[in-house]
Amino acid sequence: MKYHVVTLGCAKNIADSEGIGTLLRAAGYEPGTPDEADVLIVNTCGFLQAARQESIETLNALGERKKPGQLLVAAGCLSERYGAALADEVPALDGIIGTQQWTRIADFIQQLREREEEARWRAYAMPPDARNHVADSVSRRAEGHSAYLKIADGCSAPCAFCTIPSFKGPQRSKRPGTVIREAQELVAQGVQEIVLVAQDLTAYGRDWGETDGLPTLLEHLMQEVEGDVWFRLMYAYPGHATERLIEVMARHERICNYLDMPLQHGDPNVLKRMRRPHKLERIYRFFEQMRDAMPDVSLRTTFIVGYPGETEEEFQNLLDFMSAVQFDKVGVFTFSPEPGTPAAELPDQIPEEVKQERWERAMAHQQPIALARQEAQLGRTLEVVVDGYDAENGLTLARSYREAPEVDGYVLVRGQYDPGERLTVRITGAMPYDLEGRVVKRKPRRTPPPHPAAISLDAIGVRES
Numbered sequence: 001m002k003y004h005v006v007t008l009g010c011a012k013n014i015a016d017s018e019g020i021g022t023l024l025r026a027a028g029y030e031p032g033t034p035d036e037a038d039v040l041i042v043n044t045c046g047f048l049q050a051a052r053q054e055s056i057e058t059l060n061a062l063g064e065r066k067k068p069g070q071l072l073v074a075a076g077c078l079s080e081r082y083g084a085a086l087a088d089e090v091p092a093l094d095g096i097i098g099t100q101q102w103t104r105i106a107d108f109i110q111q112l113r114e115r116e117e118e119a120r121w122r123a124y125a126m127p128p129d130a131r132n133h134v135a136d137s138v139s140r141r142a143e144g145h146s147a148y149l150k151i152a153d154g155c156s157a158p159c160a161f162c163t164i165p166s167f168k169g170p171q172r173s174k175r176p177g178t179v180i181r182e183a184q185e186l187v188a189q190g191v192q193e194i195v196l197v198a199q200d201l202t203a204y205g206r207d208w209g210e211t212d213g214l215p216t217l218l219e220h221l222m223q224e225v226e227g228d229v230w231f232r233l234m235y236a237y238p239g240h241a242t243e244r245l246i247e248v249m250a251r252h253e254r255i256c257n258y259l260d261m262p263l264q265h266g267d268p269n270v271l272k273r274m275r276r277p278h279k280l281e282r283i284y285r286f287f288e289q290m291r292d293a294m295p296d297v298s299l300r301t302t303f304i305v306g307y308p309g310e311t312e313e314e315f316q317n318l319l320d321f322m323s324a325v326q327f328d329k330v331g332v333f334t335f336s337p338e339p340g341t342p343a344a345e346l347p348d349q350i351p352e353e354v355k356q357e358r359w360e361r362a363m364a365h366q367q368p369i370a371l372a373r374q375e376a377q378l379g380r381t382l383e384v385v386v387d388g389y390d391a392e393n394g395l396t397l398a399r400s401y402r403e404a405p406e407v408d409g410y411v412l413v414r415g416q417y418d419p420g421e422r423l424t425v426r427i428t429g430a431m432p433y434d435l436e437g438r439v440v441k442r443k444p445r446r447t448p449p450p451h452p453a454a455i456s457l458d459a460i461g462v463r464e465s
């Protein structure tokens with residue numbers, strides 16, 4: 001029996017898809033192509049309207065080519081959010097399983113197989129009370145040399161534009177022992193980079209009353225996980241970031257001097273309307289302390305433009321904020337009014353053409369800042385890990401501590417090197433998103449990577465296994 005998983009959306013979904021693959025392999029399935037698979041699974045994204053559309057289109061595209069006997073299953077956020085109603089949009093769907101149920105995927109597929117012929121006219125949605133019961137005990141099998149490790153799920157933050165807490169529920173952190181065991185398993189499989197993710201990374205442990213749990217978890221990981229593996233932090237919420245986090249990051253070489261902290265805006269009044277931390281002095285101070293402790297730190301953030309009521313002056317304040325902080329990497333999104341969120345009901349919604357125009361201005365504003373930050377790397381010697389090879393241009397695509405997988409650019413190296421290989425390169429060229437480097441040294445490999453990684457440059461945010 002074979003399965004095929006298509007993953008849409010964010011890094012948290014990629015981690016869940018790896019868990020789904022691990023459970024299915026344990027149940028006797030093997031990965032296969034869409035044509036040979038007995039079960040097609042789409043791990044959907046339900047965050048924004050555009051992501052929902054992409055998920056439904058992907059499901060329908062697979063549904064149209066579905067062969068007799070094949071099952072089509074929707075997993076992930078869209079399933080969690082809409083449940084059985086998803087079948088109205090995807091007629092070929094056989095099963096719907098949510099984010100809080102995926103650890104039962106093998107039983108669920110068995111149930112779909114055993115359904116009476118006459119019951120198969122409509123997709124079966126796993127009942128909402130069948131929640132994940134073994135989420136903390138699923139062993140991990142990595143799909144490449146870089147792996148996401150989800151340390152918590154759900155979110156307890158009050159952001160006015162976000163639907164995630166409504167369908168993922170409040171934050172639930174994994175116990176430190178579980179995170180450590182997962183990390184050890186990944187390292188034993190030859191993983192070179194572990195990316196710690198959660199909806200709100202810095203809230204780790206708050207659900208059991210620990211106010212600064214992330215630095216403590218990092219200390220445990222540093223003590224108990226051996227091997228020359230990189231640890232990278234993504235999705236840090238500004239309200240819960242502390243000086244101790246900076247101190248722990250700076251002290252341990254294996255924790256990348258890189259932080260992804262989505263800030264969403266740079267004007268205090270817009271941030272207040274977003275119900276987000278809005279004390280900009282605190283945010284400035286935090287970045288200042290980070291750069292004092294780690295002068296080479298690479299900072300990434302995301303912003304939303306065109307939030308309801310955003311005036312030209314507030315937008316200009318965002319641009320000024322970008323200039324003042326000088327982020328290395330910035331992602332900009334236009335506001336999308338999500339049904340059921342307070343932000344969708346706010347007055348003074350911004351016309352689409354204004355949102356688009358502000359998006360273009362914000363992107364253009366960041367361009368010279370990003371280039372200057374990249375040019376500051378010229379002449380540096382950096383260690384990189386190889387992601388893949390661009391045969392057309394004869395270039396190896398690698399990343400240093402400054403580039404996170406999927407969202408940032410590459411260090412481009414002439415020639416072909418193996419995925420998962422570590423190289424030392426001297427930086428010889430800089431562009432706003434990518435760097436160029438020349439190999440100074442190759443590092444002997446301890447363990448081969450789990451699977452030779454094949455990467456698709458146009459598949460940002462989408463990974464198939």
Ligand code: SF4
Pocket residue numbers: 155156157158159162163164165199200237
């Ligand atoms: S921190 Fe805010 S934006 Fe992020 S998942 Fe939680 S509620 Fe949504």
